[in-house]
Amino acid sequence: MKSEPSCYSIDDLKREKRGPWDGVRNYQARNFMRDDMQVGDRALFYHSNASDTGVVGEMEVASEAYPDPTQFDRKADHYDPKVTKNNPRWFLVDVSFVQKFPKTVTLHELKNDPFFKNMLLTQKGMRLSVQPVSKKHFEKILRTALS
DNA sequence: GCCAACGTTGGC
DNA sequence: GCCAACGTTGGC
Numbered sequence: 001m002k003s004e005p006s007c008y009s010i011d012d013l014k015r016e017k018r019g020p021w022d023g024v025r026n027y028q029a030r031n032f033m034r035d036d037m038q039v040g041d042r043a044l045f046y047h048s049n050a051s052d053t054g055v056v057g058e059m060e061v062a063s064e065a066y067p068d069p070t071q072f073d074r075k076a077d078h079y080d081p082k083v084t085k086n087n088p089r090w091f092l093v094d095v096s097f098v099q100k101f102p103k104t105v106t107l108h109e110l111k112n113d114p115f116f117k118n119m120l121l122t123q124k125g126m127r128l129s130v131q132p133v134s135k136k137h138f139e140k141i142l143r144t145a146l147s
Numbered sequence: 148g149c150c151a152a153c154g155t156t157g158g159c
Numbered sequence: 160g161c162c163a164a165c166g167t168t169g170g171c
Contacts, residue, residue, distance in 0.1 A: 004168095026154075049168085049169055049170075127152075128168095129169095
């Protein structure tokens with residue numbers, strides 16, 4: 001799950017312990033949260049547009065999917081004038097902090113390791129902000145981060 | 148800040 | 160339904 005650290009970082013989540021992953025306005029990303037995530041699933045926190053772009057920590061899915069409240073909020077950055085309370089379009093899950101890695105596993109590292117060749121994240125033009133990670137990739141990233 | 152790669156919108 | 164124009168993402 002990607003976020004620009006200037007907007008919301010792993011340190012913000014560490015401080016807050018738990019929070020809604022709001023602001024996602026892409027159908028595919030929404031579908032992954034709404035349809036494929038379950039409470040207790042692990043997720044990776046990725047810093048995009050950062051000085052050190054890459055995976056910075058681990059979190060846990062802490063809620064079922066529910067409508068993103070910011071879509072109804074006229075003053076929110078991601079307000080969507082086309083939705084109504086009875087007909088929400090955007091969904092999110094809450095996430096809770098698990099750990100911040102002692103070192104970032106950078107996008108550069110992932111792209112340079114053939115093991116991650118087929119990972120969605122490393123594909124050209126891939127900018128989906130919420131995307132699935134295979135177990136083997138997830139575990140290798142954990143091992144790399146903690147080694 | 149640039150810009151390539153996507154995604155969305157809306158005229159037709 | 161096509162596709163040009165526009166908006167966004169995100170690496171660099």
